[in-house]
Amino acid sequence: MSHDLPNDTGRRRFLGLAAGAGALAAAGLPGQSNAQVATKAKIVILGAGAAGTTLANRLVQRLDGAQITVVDGSKQHWYQPGFSLIAAGLKPQDYSVSRTDEWLPAGVTLKPENAAAIDPEARTVDLQSGETLSYDYLVVATGLVLDHDAIDGFSLDMVGENGIGALYAGPDYAARTWKAASKFIDEGGDGLFTRPATEMKCAGAPLKHTFLLDDLARKAGTRDKSHFTYAAPQQSLFGVPIVAEKVRMLFDQRKIGTGMQETLKSIEPGAKRAVFDTADGTVERAYDYIHVIPPQRAPEAVRQSGLSWADKWVDQGWVEVDKHSLRHRRYPEVFAVGDVAGVPKGKTAASVKWQVPVVEEHLVAQIAGDTTDASYNGYTSCPMITQVGRAMLIEFDYNNDLVPSFPGIIAPLQELWISWLMKEVALKPTYNAMLRGKA
Amino acid sequence: MKDLTFETLIAVFEEMFGRGLFWTMVVAAVVITLAYIYVLIRDRAVSWRKFLWAQLSMPLGAIAAVLFVQKVTRSGFADIGGPIDVIVLLGVAVAGAVGLAVLVYTAESLIWPKSETED
Numbered sequence A: 001m002s003h004d005l006p007n008d009t010g011r012r013r014f015l016g017l018a019a020g021a022g023a024l025a026a027a028g029l030p031g032q033s034n035a036q037v038a039t040k041a042k043i044v045i046l047g048a049g050a051a052g053t054t055l056a057n058r059l060v061q062r063l064d065g066a067q068i069t070v071v072d073g074s075k076q077h078w079y080q081p082g083f084s085l086i087a088a089g090l091k092p093q094d095y096s097v098s099r100t101d102e103w104l105p106a107g108v109t110l111k112p113e114n115a116a117a118i119d120p121e122a123r124t125v126d127l128q129s130g131e132t133l134s135y136d137y138l139v140v141a142t143g144l145v146l147d148h149d150a151i152d153g154f155s156l157d158m159v160g161e162n163g164i165g166a167l168y169a170g171p172d173y174a175a176r177t178w179k180a181a182s183k184f185i186d187e188g189g190d191g192l193f194t195r196p197a198t199e200m201k202c203a204g205a206p207l208k209h210t211f212l213l214d215d216l217a218r219k220a221g222t223r224d225k226s227h228f229t230y231a232a233p234q235q236s237l238f239g240v241p242i243v244a245e246k247v248r249m250l251f252d253q254r255k256i257g258t259g260m261q262e263t264l265k266s267i268e269p270g271a272k273r274a275v276f277d278t279a280d281g282t283v284e285r286a287y288d289y290i291h292v293i294p295p296q297r298a299p300e301a302v303r304q305s306g307l308s309w310a311d312k313w314v315d316q317g318w319v320e321v322d323k324h325s326l327r328h329r330r331y332p333e334v335f336a337v338g339d340v341a342g343v344p345k346g347k348t349a350a351s352v353k354w355q356v357p358v359v360e361e362h363l364v365a366q367i368a369g370d371t372t373d374a375s376y377n378g379y380t381s382c383p384m385i386t387q388v389g390r391a392m393l394i395e396f397d398y399n400n401d402l403v404p405s406f407p408g409i410i411a412p413l414q415e416l417w418i419s420w421l422m423k424e425v426a427l428k429p430t431y432n433a434m435l436r437g438k439a
Numbered sequence B: 001m002k003d004l005t006f007e008t009l010i011a012v013f014e015e016m017f018g019r020g021l022f023w024t025m026v027v028a029a030v031v032i033t034l035a036y037i038y039v040l041i042r043d044r045a046v047s048w049r050k051f052l053w054a055q056l057s058m059p060l061g062a063i064a065a066v067l068f069v070q071k072v073t074r075s076g077f078a079d080i081g082g083p084i085d086v087i088v089l090l091g092v093a094v095a096g097a098v099g100l101a102v103l104v105y106t107a108e109s110l111i112w113p114k115s116e117t118e119d
């Protein structure tokens, strides 16, 4: 818990003076164009991950007197984009781990437990301890859950042994994934890289893992001992057609085979075989290394709350929000932001950066009895690593249009060193600055 | 990227190096620059002999800066993928060269003030 607004200003002035640079001091003052709105509103934010933390830090600057409660049972905050690097032996496990409470501003209350139930009619949230919170405004930012049980024969305690990887499950599992992956790189064999049929966070991550292991095997001189197959339920390699084509070309160059429209159903760890569902029955594939990414869904408390879409993603339960305002379509005092929001695209930390200011504007306007036309355009970004040292800075919106941040300078579909530098050096600091509400 | 303002950049750099280290580096850069300006004003001329040493140090600064960036980012010359990468690489090299040259010149001038006859 660090700073509220006056301290922040004071610290910046101090630092500006300490730097002895008048220009810096002037520019370093936060832009306080928005006057604070006075309110006694009770705001409950479910989840203190990327989205919940960012929103909490921004709301305390915009609202004066609001009672903001953040609910999250996880003591650890995870910088999840780091998992891909940990699972390739490029960063240590603790690279992605910090404390949940250290990011939250003074002036908000953290309830260190998960929400067990939400009642949007009564406007209450039940916590696991049995305590009930009532709210005037609710922001659902719980992220998503990984349904590992949906893969028969698989369980998380297997990760790291017998050629099984599952880097999505957390920093520790990402590190264990590297243990299995590095053995595969040394010894070669059949590598199977999968992704689920559901919506998923960072749809580029399964591809990144494939590209990284391919590159590491090449650099180790063992690539010709191994055979790589990327098996996915979808028809194409990426949801954005122009990117899918580019990835297809790269896969051809790197001799990475594909099994499209194949959904991982079960594994037999003893026999090292995986079974996939296809349109014409099941297909079996042998593996020496398999990377499992399970189906992803909204947390149970959300799915039971009646806030989910009834006619879309019914097996996944994403929250029924307007895709531009992120406001619930039936309960105007409820918003969803981050991975749990039921919008096409947008399940990345980069999307959070664009979504949170929209929710902030709508919430503050609503409290002030005003309206706003702030709108989220589906911005999603994924620095697609194609080898250690190169990446493609892919950014797109709801229309599948590429929306490059640096048009004419950083080409989105070119494998570039600068894009790698961004992922490797700038992404985590930018993420952290976002959490503090400053980016 | 949304709202890439100067303030955002400062926040990102603070996170990158840690607040203490970042501002220490800013202060160090400002101090060295001020010292450089100071010796120029004090001596009222560029000492070409000192400048020669500074110039000789430039390739060293360039190479060191490039290798340093490559080492901390686990990358190498083979990762250069397009024109912007060449520009970034040259930028890093130029920054290293100029930085070291200024440092060498300033250090020489502070350690041996006017110890030479000017040509």
Ligand SMILES: Cc1cc2nc3c(=O)[nH]c(=O)nc-3n(C[C@H](O)[C@H](O)[C@H](O)COP(=O)(O)OP(=O)(O)OC[C@H]3O[C@@H](n4cnc5c(N)ncnc54)[C@H](O)[C@@H]3O)c2cc1C
Residues within 6 Å of the ligand: A046, A047, A048, A049, A050, A051, A052, A071, A072, A073, A074, A077, A079, A080, A081, A082, A083, A084, A113, A114, A115, A116, A141, A142, A143, A144, A167, A168, A201, A202, A205, A299, A301, A337, A338, A339, A340, A347, A348, A349, A350, A351, A352, A381, A382, A383
């Ligand atoms: C391997 C991997 C690589 C990725 N790479 C990138 C990348 O390169 N670029 C990028 O932009 N994004 C990337 N992402 C995606 C990014 O990490 C997520 O999109 C982002 O974290 C979403 O933020 P969120 O707040 O919605 O969810 P999270 O950050 O997951 O936070 C959700 C929080 O809610 C809490 N919670 C859960 N259930 C409850 C409950 N019932 N009650 C209260 N709290 C609850 C959790 O404890 C958690 O703290 C990657 C993700 C993964 C897994």
